[in-house]
Structure formats: structure tokens, C-alpha cells
Amino acid sequence: QVQLVQSGAEVKKPGASVKVSCKTSGYTFTNYGLSWVRQAPGQGLEWLGWTSAYNGNANYAQRLQGRVTMTTDTSTSTAYMELRSLRSDDTAMYYCARIMAGGTGRAFDVWGQGTMVTVSS
């Protein structure tokens, strides 16, 4: 079955960087895009960006431009999200999610279990 398994929880200091991984299985990696979504404690869902596993192209949310990079490794069917210059308001659960076949415009049909990132001095 299709699975997205994310890396474990992280605790970082302000100004540091974090890199979250999302290992996929059960489908052809390069046939689907992947999106990243975060959720601050007690808050709603915030879209961060998406990346094509086919060609590596990425598109990021305006408010994170310059601080985030999303990449894919086709040899291991794994996606990565790196966030730099961390601030306390980056504290959140980070999710990867597969974009349904057909690419942009489609829903996110499978989600990872989430990775908690805590930013604290």
C-alpha cells in the first residue's frame, strides 16, 4: 500500500535549520508530486509548497520564499523539506502529502504521519 513515512521529531534553536524527510513506498515516485503542509499547535493547516518528483521543480508559499527548499531523491523515493533561519513561530507539525495523479489542481490523497519541529532557545 502507499505509505509516506516521515523522519522523527526535531528540537532546534532560533536561527538554525531543519531538514525533514518523507520516504515514500508503494507507488512510482516520479509519477506524483509532493506537497508540504504545517500546522502550528491549535491552529489550522498552512500550505508550504510543492515539488515535482518527476523533474524536481518546486513552488513555495510566498511567506516562506527564501527560507525553504524542497527537494526529491529519486534513488530512494524520498522527499525533503529544509527550513532555514528558524523562528519560534515555525514551531509546528510538518506533513508531507502526495498530490493525486494529474498534478496541480488535484487533492492530497495520502499523508505522512507528521514531524514535530520545535524551535526554542
Add this chain to the structure above:
Amino acid sequence: SYVLTQPPSVSVAPGQTARITCGGNNIGSKSVHWYQQKPGQAPVLVVYDDSDRPSGIPERFSGSNSGNTATLTISRVEAGDEADYYCQVWGSSSDLHVVFGGGTKLTVL
């Protein structure tokens, strides 16, 4: 940027019908997707492309979209349906960004 507006909360008695709205400018021209999120869990897709259901989602979940409002309808509500629900769309073809609604807490009385 595009904004989606959901009511913060909806309450319904078991066995009744819950309707959760998602408002946006001319949202009827977009494909709307809905997610259910229970406490401590990742979101789950319950309706996509306005009204289609992924496999495994009960027929009690349905969706519609027209004009400035999309609606998720849950018929014969059960206690297990209590959760947060989020609508989601993509921006225009020239703006490949994603927008989520603020979420609606469904309470089963």
C-alpha cells in the same frame, strides 16, 4: 491572494445532517477538496474534485460547489465524525499555490 472562509464550528445531533460551508470568490469555478482531521492524527481526504469520494470513505460524505460556496455534507452523522474539517483549492493557473480554509470543528452533540 485567494481566501477561503469556513465557519469555526458546526454542531449536530447524531443521525442528523451536517453541512459545512467553504466560501470563496467564484469558488464554483475551482475544484474543491475536503479533509477530515481528528485530534493527534494527520488529515484524511474525504471528498475531492467537489464531490468525488476516495475509496473507503462512506457514502454519507458528499460535496457540492456552486457560485461562491462549496459545501461538505455529512448525512446520518455519527459520533466518530467529530473532527476538524478543512476545504482546499489551488490558485489560478498562473499561481500554482494552495489555499486551505481556516477549518471547521464539527461537534456531535
